[in-house]
Amino acid sequence: MAPLERLGVRSHSIIPLISGLLFGALVLGWLGIPVVSSEGMIIRSHLIDGDVPSAPDDPAWAKVPPMILPLSGQVITRPVWPEPTARALSVSSVHNGKEIAFLLEWQDNTKNDRLTPGTFRDGIAIGLPLGDAPAFFCMGQLDHYINIWHWKADWQSDIDRRAARAMEKKGESGEVRRFEVIPRRASSVEDLVGGGFSTLTSKQAQGRIQGKATWKDGVWRVIMRRPLTSTDPENEARLEPGRLQSIAFAVWNGENKERNGQKAVAPWYQLLIDPVVRL
Secondary structure (H helix, E strand, O other): OOHHHHOOOOHHHHHHHHHHHHHHHHHHHHOOOOOOOOOOOEEEEEEOOOOOOOOOOOHHHHHOOOEEEEOEEEOOOOOOEOOOOOOEEEEEEEEOOOEEEEEEEEEOOOOOOOOOOOOOOOEEEEEEEOOOOOOOOOOOEOOEOEEEEEEEHHHHHHHHHHHHHHHHHHOOOOOOOOOOOOOOOOOOEEEEEEOOOOOOEEOOOOOOOEEEEEEEOOEEEEEEEEEOOOOOOOOOOOOOOOOEEEEEEEEEOHHHOOOOOOOEEEEEEEEEEOOOOOO
């Protein structure tokens, strides 16, 4: 008995299925829609001239085709989270030979950008292995560490509110100032290193990775950017033009009480940073 028949699939019935899948892939490719595979899908960081975009609404992003990644629940460690609310993540990336930027977009019908007792933040993270061998995509593992860029909606709120307060000071006209303690943040992205569950360490020096985000019509659009050159090779992911490397993602929905390991994940994909051609 053929392998497919042992699984209850007859050989004559599989031919139309394969033909349909191939036809669908051709149609999607003709329309410019990337086809997702379980392994080996490449996320390309496109080489551009000039500065990399520093805001999600920069027109430069319209010129970069996004990759749509499926998200699934974290079911590796307890407490497992098999039913996250985020189901897909759009990823775009550009670099200019000096700096790299990622635009991440996903649907979230509620904006959770404040931490209070019993409430949780929205967030997203990029995971990049330290070294050449891929580590465990959630938190890394012993001797196979991972550099995690964790954007946090409440940190973004702190930065945006401080910026708004600074503008208020410039335009003061005798109005009574509202007093509010707003934490100072070097960035809305926390730079971390993980070597397994419960080993997450925040770097002492923060601010190398900058973030900016907007939430509108139930969609988060988050930018994370960093210089390509590494200043701490042991604790900072290598990002080199022309290099193919692994990358993973995680998304948290605060309204769904997601935090820590309770999240949606997109395991290791491949990131290709366009080479810089020097004439």
